Amino acid sequence: MRKLVLLLALAGCGEHLCDFEVRGGCVFDETAAMTPDRFLSVVRLADKSWGTIDLDGWYFHFLASTEPFDCGGKEAVGCTRYGPEVVEVFNVSDPLDCSREAVLFHELGHVADHGASHEDPRFAIPYTIFGLCQE
Numbered sequence: 472m473r474k475l476v477l478l479l480a481l482a483g484c485g486e487h488l489c490d491f492e493v494r495g496g497c498v499f500d501e502t503a504a505m506t507p508d509r510f511l512s513v514v515r516l517a518d519k520s521w522g523t524i525d526l527d528g529w530y531f532h533f534l535a536s537t538e539p540f541d542c543g544g545k546e547a548v549g550c551t552r553y554g555p556e557v558v559e560v561f562n563v564s565d566p567l568d569c570s571r572e573a574v575l576f577h578e579l580g581h582v583a584d585h586g587a588s589h590e591d592p593r594f595a596i597p598y599t600i601f602g603l604c605q606e
């Protein structure tokens with residue numbers, strides 16, 4: 472019982488394990504592949520579309536799992552959860568295709584837009600803008 476109380480207290484304090492922080496946002500990658508430079512590159516691209524995005528308090532969780540997961544009742548490869556300010560990005564088998572960066576870019580739009588709709592045309596920007604993995 473004592474352990475349960477402690478776990479609940481930890482869950483309630485909003486602290487996450489971070490590999491690194493960018494603009495007050497906490498980034499944790501279960502695969503340890505995401506770097507601060509790469510993350511910031513995607514954020515800066517997203518800034519160009521949305522204006523400077525406020526990452527303060529957000530937790531960016533890159534999962535080791537390659538299985539799409541449930542996001543608000545839909546199967547997804549990325550998810551922005553507004554209540555806890557969490558962005559989740561699933562893993563892909565080929566890191567060179569920049570899929571995780573593309574998903575992150577999309578989810579950053581949700582962080583900036585504060586909505587789950589895709590009606591804003593900026594969500595339709597093609598992922599081919601990514602030269603990050605062709606270096």
Ligand SMILES: [Zn+2]
Nearest residue numbers: 577578581589
């Ligand atoms: Zn979306």
